[in-house]
Amino acid sequence: QHCFSKSDDGFLYCEGLKVQDVMDSVERRPFYLYSKPQITRNFEAYNEALEGLRSIIGYAIKANNNYKILEHLRKLGCGAVLVSGNELRLALRAGFDPTRCIFNGNGKLLEDLVLAAQEGVFVNVDSEFDLDNIVSAARIAGKKVNVLLRINPDVDPQVHPYVATGNKNSKFGIRNEKLQWFLDAVKEHPNELKLVGAHCHLGSTITKVDIFRDAAVLMVNYIDEIRTQGFEINYLNIGGGLGIDYYHAGAVLPTPRDLIDTVRELVLSRDLNLIIEPGRSLIANTCCLVNRVTGVKTNGTKNFVVIDGSMAELIRPSLYGAYQHIELVSPTPPDAEISTFDVVGPVCESADFLGKDRELPTPPQGAGLVVHDAGAYCMSMASTYNLKMRPPEYWVEEDGSVAKIRHGETFEDHMRYFEGL
Numbered sequence: 001q002h003c004f005s006k007s008d009d010g011f012l013y014c015e016g017l018k019v020q021d022v023m024d025s026v027e028r029r030p031f032y033l034y035s036k037p038q039i040t041r042n043f044e045a046y047n048e049a050l051e052g053l054r055s056i057i058g059y060a061i062k063a064n065n066n067y068k069i070l071e072h073l074r075k076l077g078c079g080a081v082l083v084s085g086n087e088l089r090l091a092l093r094a095g096f097d098p099t100r101c102i103f104n105g106n107g108k109l110l111e112d113l114v115l116a117a118q119e120g121v122f123v124n125v126d127s128e129f130d131l132d133n134i135v136s137a138a139r140i141a142g143k144k145v146n147v148l149l150r151i152n153p154d155v156d157p158q159v160h161p162y163v164a165t166g167n168k169n170s171k172f173g174i175r176n177e178k179l180q181w182f183l184d185a186v187k188e189h190p191n192e193l194k195l196v197g198a199h200c201h202l203g204s205t206i207t208k209v210d211i212f213r214d215a216a217v218l219m220v221n222y223i224d225e226i227r228t229q230g231f232e233i234n235y236l237n238i239g240g241g242l243g244i245d246y247y248h249a250g251a252v253l254p255t256p257r258d259l260i261d262t263v264r265e266l267v268l269s270r271d272l273n274l275i276i277e278p279g280r281s282l283i284a285n286t287c288c289l290v291n292r293v294t295g296v297k298t299n300g301t302k303n304f305v306v307i308d309g310s311m312a313e314l315i316r317p318s319l320y321g322a323y324q325h326i327e328l329v330s331p332t333p334p335d336a337e338i339s340t341f342d343v344v345g346p347v348c349e350s351a352d353f354l355g356k357d358r359e360l361p362t363p364p365q366g367a368g369l370v371v372h373d374a375g376a377y378c379m380s381m382a383s384t385y386n387l388k389m390r391p392p393e394y395w396v397e398e399d400g401s402v403a404k405i406r407h408g409e410t411f412e413d414h415m416r417y418f419e420g421l
């Protein structure tokens with residue numbers, strides 16, 4: 001069951017609501033529209049897949065940091081994965097249990113590590129200097145820190161290079177040749193550090209579960225080796241990275257259950273707690289960016305649909321050449337001519353496109369056009385380039401009502417940064 005679908009009448013619906021009607025009722029476009037029940041369903045898919053294992057679902061807040069969404073996930077029982085001091089503060093503010101939070105990153109700052117130590121969140125060790133900083137933070141906070149070693153297993157995730165992280169020359173994590181150095185360093189700091197686990201994250205948009213299995217095999221071997229040295233290490237964190245069906249072309253992709261099932265026996269055989277860090281697969285398909293068509297034009301051999309949304313609201317196509325499915329919210333008239341269009345925004349960059357070479361009926365001015373799967377890494381990567389303001393966000397609730405879950409940024413908000421200078 002998916003929240004956004006075209007009905008027999010040809011209109012796009014979100015949980016039974018006509019997107020066209022939502023568009024007509026809100027004061028500003030473009031806007032993000034989420035389905036709250038879909039967020040619940042996605043979480044439950046992980047939760048059910050994890051049955052029979054001791055586990056933490058650490059939602060990767062970087063994917064989408066809307067406070068209302070965080071609160072909702074937290075109430076469902078979710079933990080959180082944080083990559084900055086502010087994400088840590090936000091998670092705490094949203095009420096996440098610190099002992100279900102993991103602080104990750106290759107450049108964690110000392111002051112943020114102190115907060116993590118005070119609050120008792122898990123911290124991933126990323127490098128030699130990072131270990132030094134965690135030791136200092138533990139001393140300042142007067143608390144022992146539960147740490148995981150982020151090991152770089154060098155498994156190729158077969159994804160865009162910008163979202164591959166677990167390879168040999170990556171800036172993240174530690175290489176296995178250095179494992180002994182880190183184990184010795186932890187032993188030297190029994191009052192500051194408690195080694196509780198091993199972590200890896202291979203990359204993002206992964207669509208083959210064998211890749212997770214290969215990494216998990218390597219990781220449990222490391223865990224065996226670490227245990228022989230007397231460490232009581234009980235957590236395996238296999239990161240996030242499960243891809244989703246961006247193409248809407250009928251492909252069958254691995255589900256959370258496929259992912260968990262591929263590592264289940266390994267986890268049980270070593271009596272481990274499993275931590276997973278999904279971002280995209282929890283939130284991407286719960287949302288569309290809803291835009292309005294400003295006009296249609298042709299230059300040379302290219303047809304363009306110009307919309308009010310742009311790379312400022314949604315940068316993934318421009319940045320990674322990512323495909324996100326695009327469709328009109330209203331029915332295609334039976335006699336409509338279908339042409340090939342680039343769907344572009346108004347931003348002064350030729351990289352400002354949401355989709356290339358899309359087959360669409362020529363849309364009238366004002367028509368609604370959605371970019372699908374916009375829940376992850378879209379709003380959280382939005383900018384104010386060209387002084388476009390970050391858009392408002394809405395969700396459809398269980399009872400079919402629409403609620404605003406973030407105000408759109410305004411020109412006055414922008415001017416406020418200069419007040420009192």
Ligand code: LLP
Pocket residue numbers: 060063081104163165201203204205239240241242277278279280281316320376377
């Ligand atoms: N854990 C760690 C350590 C990560 O670095 C990431 C994502 C995740 C978990 C969550 O991965 P997910 O399940 O969402 O794939 N901006 C890019 C994606 C960057 C991912 C960065 N790390 C995009 O728009 O595709």
